[in-house]
Each structure stands twice: as C-alpha cells, then as structure tokens.
Amino acid sequence: MSRVHDMGGRWGDGTVPVDPDEPVFKDEWHGRALAVTLAAGALGQWTLDTSRHAREALGTKDYTRFGYYEKWISALADLLVAKGVVSREELATGQSNGDSPLADRKLLAERVPAVLAKGGPSARDGAAPLYPVGARVTTRRPARNVMVEGGHTRLPAYAAGVEGVILSQHGAHVLPDTNAHGMGECPEPLYTVLFRASDLWGRAENEGDEVTLDLWESYLEPLA
Amino acid sequence: MPHDHHYHDHDHDHDHAVLPPEPALRVKALETLLTEKGLIDPAALDAIIDIYQNQVGPQNGALVVAKAWADPDFKARLLADATEVVAELGFYGRQGEHITVVENTSERHNVIVCTLCSCYPWPLLGIPPGWYKSDAYRARVVREPRAVLAEFGLALPEGQAVRVWDSTAEMRYLVLPMRPEGTEGLSVGELAALVTRDSMVGTGVPKVPA
Known part of the structure; x- marks a missing residue:
C-alpha cells in the first residue's frame, strides 16, 4: 500500500470541484x-x-x-x-x-x-474501553499497521503522534488492521478523539478549530 | 505481453491492467465475465442502481433534520442515539450502520469528511457527490476548512469555531444545521424543503424561506 490515499492535510490539490447540477451518477x-x-x-x-x-x-x-x-x-x-x-x-x-x-x-x-x-454493522462484543471520556491520549507514530508491513490501517498520517482527548466511546468494533488481511475481526474499543487543529497543523486556520477522528484503542497510548 | 505495450500507462503488475483501459469498457468487461460465470444477476445491478438513483438520497436526511427542528424530544433522542432513531424512520442499511448526528450552534460549525476514502452516510444522503470524493476536498478540509467552505459560498461568522469530523471508522455523520430564522409555524414537510444536502455535510446552510 502506497499511502497515496492518505491525503488529509496535503497541499497542492487546487479548488474543490463543486457542481450543483451533478446527477447521482455522472456517467x-x-x-x-x-x-x-x-x-x-x-x-x-x-x-x-x-x-x-x-x-x-x-x-x-x-x-x-x-x-x-x-x-x-x-x-x-x-x-x-x-x-x-x-x-x-x-x-x-x-x-x-x-x-x-x-x-x-x-x-x-x-x-x-x-x-x-x-448493511454490515462493525460493532461487536468486546473488551470494555480503557480510556474514559475526557482522558488525554496520544496517537501511534508513525501511522502504520503494526502487524502487516505496508498493511491497511485507519490512522491517517496527519494525526500520528498527536495529543488528543477522548470525546466519546462507541463500544468494540472490528479492527480494520487485521480484518483487511484475513487475520480476523479482533474487535477493540473504538473512540472519537478530539484534536486541536493547532496541534495537528502547527498553525490552525482559526484559533479554536478542531478535528475529530474515530480511532481504535491500539492506535492510542495514555499521555504520560 | 500485449498489456506491456498497449496499457503502458497502468502499473502493469496489477491484474486490472489486462482489462480495457477505458473505464466504461472495463466495467462492461467485468459485468459480462461475472454474468457468464453465474456470479452476477444483471437485474440485481439494475435494482441497486435504481435504489441509489431514485429512492435513497438527501430527502431522507432532510426529513430527519426537519423533525429535529420541529420536535425537541425527537431532537434529544436523535442526538443521543441517532442510529436507532433514524432506523425507526426506515433509514438504516449499508454505510449507515452506526450514525452520529452533530449539531451546529452559533459557537460551533461541524463539517464531515473522509480523508482516507469517501465514507458517507448513504441511507441518509445517498451516494456522495463528486466534490466529496475529490482529492481537493479530502486533502484540504481538515487543514483549511474556512478556505474550502468559501469555495462553496459559505462564510462563517467571526467567533464560530469549526469542528471537522474525519470518518475514519464505520461511524457515519450527519450535521444537524441551525434552523433558519422566520420558519416558525412551518410544517415538517415545509421545513424539510429548506434542508440542502450540503447543509447536512457542513459545506452549506439551509435555505431561508422565500
């Protein structure tokens, strides 16, 4: 996997191609x-x-x-x-x-x-969450699949090694890092984690702006 | 090998490189082969297309928003457990198995994105528009949301913070926009007509009544 898909925060993509009259299927x-x-x-x-x-x-x-x-x-x-x-x-x-x-x-x-x-819900029975709402955590760095070299993961590079706060808990969900590779569902607690834009980008477009990501427990470490 | 010559633009070691280079023909080739192998029912393809072209779309999300504007109890339940509440309206299914509704206020404007692919709440909004799937939107809205919103013609007031929700798991998000002024006494149907798709993604705001 090249990680070219992992484009959050990338520069150089130009304006957003907005077409108000676009049909559901263009072709x-x-x-x-x-x-x-x-x-x-x-x-x-x-x-x-x-x-x-x-x-x-x-x-x-x-x-x-x-x-x-x-x-x-x-x-x-x-x-x-x-x-x-x-x-x-x-x-x-x-x-x-x-x-x-x-x-x-x-x-x-x-x-x-x-x-x-x-549909295909991803919620499963699983371990109780380790982190309470409000806990300060830091994300894995670098953003990578630690079991499969070059494998699938859902931690974007822009949010790797950044401090955030647990905003909400969602129970246990199928872990993409294993499930994408035939290694089983391995459900883990899933959280919405809140990051300050200034922590992600060095400089926020506007003070007070925030970004949230949905992250599995193994992507997170307690903030020392 | 013919693909080394004809399809040199593609990364040849991938199997898809042996298909015709033109995407419409590539789809046709796959459909024909899978049908011949007994793996695809072309009538099922027609049924899938009909559902997403004609049945599921932003009108579903607009009804949810209008009901939340009109009924404080519904709104409270929606913000607490959206998946269950929208399922009661029949809006459950693929790419909408776990729904969270986030409320815009005068202090905070919410925007939805999926930087890693193009995750989107299909049962509530249908298939995502081209701009939502574009590299420019995926790359930029997390870093410079105001610059991106300006390209949609949306200028946020001073003092309203932006919270961008990057859909990195199977949670799907819907923005509950602020109810426009001057809409007292409107029916749910009249309110729903003011709710645009973009206002439920956070790249727009609802229409104001004429």
Missing part, C-alpha cells in the same frame, strides 16, 4: 461500477476492509489518475483474481472458463433491497 457506467462492486462483494469472498485495502493498493500513478469509480472497478478486478474468483486469463480474454462454484451465492434482484437495508 451511466458509474452506477454500473458501483452495482457490480456491491454485487461481487455479496459473494462473501472478502470484507469491506479488504476491498478498501485493495483500492489503497492500486499503484500510486493509478490511484492518482483514476476517478472514484475507476478505482473501485480496478481494485475489484485485482480482488477477483487475488481471491481466485476469476483468473487473470479470463480477465484478459473476457472469456469465461466455466461456471463458478460460488454461483449459488449470486445476489438475486429480489434480494437487493433486503441486503442493502441489512
């Missing part, structure tokens, strides 16, 4: 890309964390150049091959070499509303 294939990705995900061969990691694992040039749905569809192709759902040869030729053993898991049209409405 017809955008909706198709979203739907193919959700339908393929419903085969149950990977988790949401794994699919996020696959997008982050696109090459730096591809990640930067691709639009949103182009990232989705390219990462999906990579995942389908990595998980053995289709072969690289099938992708290259567009020719199926036979029915998939996963065909009985196919998402049928009549099941779509129920599947989307059901």
Whole structure:
C-alpha cells in the first residue's frame, strides 16, 4: 500500500470541484461500477476492509489518475483474481472458463433491497474501553499497521503522534488492521478523539478549530 | 505481453491492467465475465442502481433534520442515539450502520469528511457527490476548512469555531444545521424543503424561506 490515499492535510490539490447540477451518477457506467462492486462483494469472498485495502493498493500513478469509480472497478478486478474468483486469463480474454462454484451465492434482484437495508454493522462484543471520556491520549507514530508491513490501517498520517482527548466511546468494533488481511475481526474499543487543529497543523486556520477522528484503542497510548 | 505495450500507462503488475483501459469498457468487461460465470444477476445491478438513483438520497436526511427542528424530544433522542432513531424512520442499511448526528450552534460549525476514502452516510444522503470524493476536498478540509467552505459560498461568522469530523471508522455523520430564522409555524414537510444536502455535510446552510 502506497499511502497515496492518505491525503488529509496535503497541499497542492487546487479548488474543490463543486457542481450543483451533478446527477447521482455522472456517467451511466458509474452506477454500473458501483452495482457490480456491491454485487461481487455479496459473494462473501472478502470484507469491506479488504476491498478498501485493495483500492489503497492500486499503484500510486493509478490511484492518482483514476476517478472514484475507476478505482473501485480496478481494485475489484485485482480482488477477483487475488481471491481466485476469476483468473487473470479470463480477465484478459473476457472469456469465461466455466461456471463458478460460488454461483449459488449470486445476489438475486429480489434480494437487493433486503441486503442493502441489512448493511454490515462493525460493532461487536468486546473488551470494555480503557480510556474514559475526557482522558488525554496520544496517537501511534508513525501511522502504520503494526502487524502487516505496508498493511491497511485507519490512522491517517496527519494525526500520528498527536495529543488528543477522548470525546466519546462507541463500544468494540472490528479492527480494520487485521480484518483487511484475513487475520480476523479482533474487535477493540473504538473512540472519537478530539484534536486541536493547532496541534495537528502547527498553525490552525482559526484559533479554536478542531478535528475529530474515530480511532481504535491500539492506535492510542495514555499521555504520560 | 500485449498489456506491456498497449496499457503502458497502468502499473502493469496489477491484474486490472489486462482489462480495457477505458473505464466504461472495463466495467462492461467485468459485468459480462461475472454474468457468464453465474456470479452476477444483471437485474440485481439494475435494482441497486435504481435504489441509489431514485429512492435513497438527501430527502431522507432532510426529513430527519426537519423533525429535529420541529420536535425537541425527537431532537434529544436523535442526538443521543441517532442510529436507532433514524432506523425507526426506515433509514438504516449499508454505510449507515452506526450514525452520529452533530449539531451546529452559533459557537460551533461541524463539517464531515473522509480523508482516507469517501465514507458517507448513504441511507441518509445517498451516494456522495463528486466534490466529496475529490482529492481537493479530502486533502484540504481538515487543514483549511474556512478556505474550502468559501469555495462553496459559505462564510462563517467571526467567533464560530469549526469542528471537522474525519470518518475514519464505520461511524457515519450527519450535521444537524441551525434552523433558519422566520420558519416558525412551518410544517415538517415545509421545513424539510429548506434542508440542502450540503447543509447536512457542513459545506452549506439551509435555505431561508422565500
């Protein structure tokens, strides 16, 4: 994973491309890309964390150049091959070499509303939180997956090694750092942590501005 | 290998590089292959697109906001446990499994982002707009929220602090904007018509009644 996706605070991206008349799907294939990705995900061969990691694992040039749905569809192709759902040869030729053993898991049209409405909550039974609301903590530095070199994590680099305060507790949630890599859900207490903008950026745009992040317990250390 | 030559713009060691370079054709190729392998029902794709194009959208979030403006008890419950309260209205599902509503006040303006990807409360707001998914928004709004809001035409009053919520886990956020002046006596439906998508992300404020 290149961490090119980890762009919070980056300079040089220009103005925000606001288009008040933008339709939900700007091009017809955008909706198709979203739907193919959700339908393929419903085969149950990977988790949401794994699919996020696959997008982050696109090459730096591809990640930067691709639009949103182009990232989705390219990462999906990579995942389908990595998980053995289709072969690289099938992708290259567009020719199926036979029915998939996963065909009985196919998402049928009549099941779509129920599947989307059901969602996939990440809350789990787990350990009680170590940090009370109001506790001062500091974040792991550098921001990295400590179990998988170059692996998925949800601590942005801009918030690594910074002091913050526990704003709220959310119970235990699936840990992306393991779940993205087939290492289990390993639920941990999740917190919303409040940071002063001046602590994150050296100089805040305005005194009193703040940023919050949702962070797992192992991303945090008590402030000595 | 043909992809070494034709698709030299891509990082070739990735499997997606063997697909056609044009994204629309790439999607089509995947859909066709997965359908042939019995893994995708094209009618299911139509159903997914229909739901996000025509059924789920900012009108859901706008109803939640309008009800909160109109009913203090609803608002108190919403701020305490939004997931349960919006689920009662039927707004639960994918990318909205854990909802938190954050309230704007004259002291604090809230803005939502996902710097690492583009997490967004789908059951309440639908599919995120292009700007929300843009590198510029993801990169800049955490560092210079006022400069970004100005590009949306929003100038915050002096003394109103900004709190930016970076959606790094599965918590999804909705901003409860301040109720505009001059809206006393409006029905929930009339109030909901004032609530814009951007006002629920924090890059705008509600419309004022004509």
